[in-house]
Amino acid sequence: MNQLENIRFILVGTTHPGNIGAAARAMKTMGFSNLHLVSPKIYPSAEATARASGADDVLAKAVVHNSLDEALVGCEQVYGMSARLRHLPVPVLNPREAVAHIQQTSDDAHIAIVFGREHSGLSNEELDRCHHLINIPANTDYSSLNLAAAVQVLAYELKMTFDPSIEVGRVGEERQAINADDLEHLYIHFEQALTTIGFLDPEKPKNLMRRLRRLFNRSDLDRNELQILHGILRAAEDGKGE
Numbered sequence: 001m002n003q004l005e006n007i008r009f010i011l012v013g014t015t016h017p018g019n020i021g022a023a024a025r026a027m028k029t030m031g032f033s034n035l036h037l038v039s040p041k042i043y044p045s046a047e048a049t050a051r052a053s054g055a056d057d058v059l060a061k062a063v064v065h066n067s068l069d070e071a072l073v074g075c076e077q078v079y080g081m082s083a084r085l086r087h088l089p090v091p092v093l094n095p096r097e098a099v100a101h102i103q104q105t106s107d108d109a110h111i112a113i114v115f116g117r118e119h120s121g122l123s124n125e126e127l128d129r130c131h132h133l134i135n136i137p138a139n140t141d142y143s144s145l146n147l148a149a150a151v152q153v154l155a156y157e158l159k160m161t162f163d164p165s166i167e168v169g170r171v172g173e174e175r176q177a178i179n180a181d182d183l184e185h186l187y188i189h190f191e192q193a194l195t196t197i198g199f200l201d202p203e204k205p206k207n208l209m210r211r212l213r214r215l216f217n218r219s220d221l222d223r224n225e226l227q228i229l230h231g232i233l234r235a236a237e238d239g240k241g242e
Contacts, residue, residue: 021051022148080130
């Protein structure tokens with residue numbers, strides 16, 4: 001994850017402080033915290049903190065610069081976000097292509113992704129400092145993307161490339177795995193219970209049990225869910241479900 005820590009998200013000339021907070025939140029949800037601000041109109045700001053919605057630590061670490069040159073010190077690669085494709089001799093990439101390009105750099109390289117002003121983007125002089133432009137493919141009739149949304153797109157693509165793992169679990173609940181014997185016991189119980197309540201005719205079973213096996217084999221049951229099913233079957237057998 002060291003390579004991700006070296007990626008700077010640089011916001012240039014941000015007008016609305018709420019967008020800074022929303023961008024910080026977008027970064028934190030994907031595991032980033034290296035935020036740099038170039039001449040923000042209003043910062044620090046209570047509105048930025050409110051919009052950060054728990055990403056206060058990202059705001060607290062944010063570095064404020066007087067110029068883009070200052071924010072880019074030490075960066076080997078600079079990517080500029082541009083909503084408008086201009087006739088400039090600079091390679092233009094979509095976010096996925098840009099991330100693939102970043103992946104090829106060394107782990108200790110410092111990378112800058114530069115986002116421009118809400119209404120006017122990056123100036124030509126600022127674009128001159130960028131080695132590549134990133135353009136997010138969008139609806140040609142309405143391609144305006146909120147600053148924080150653009151940050152989210154880039155952060156997501158980086159996350160999916162460098163660390164796409166998902167933590168499977170539930171809030172407040174530990175999932176306990178079951179094994180093949182547990183499932184077999186469930187199928188036996190299903191057959192007994194369905195026969196008892198008259199739903200299954202053991203002389204003419206057709207494919208009912210086979211279909212039930214297919215259903216639960218792909219459902220990824222945990223032990224708690226298994227016990228619930230056994231409880232339902234016992235209730236049906238005892239007539240308590242009537």
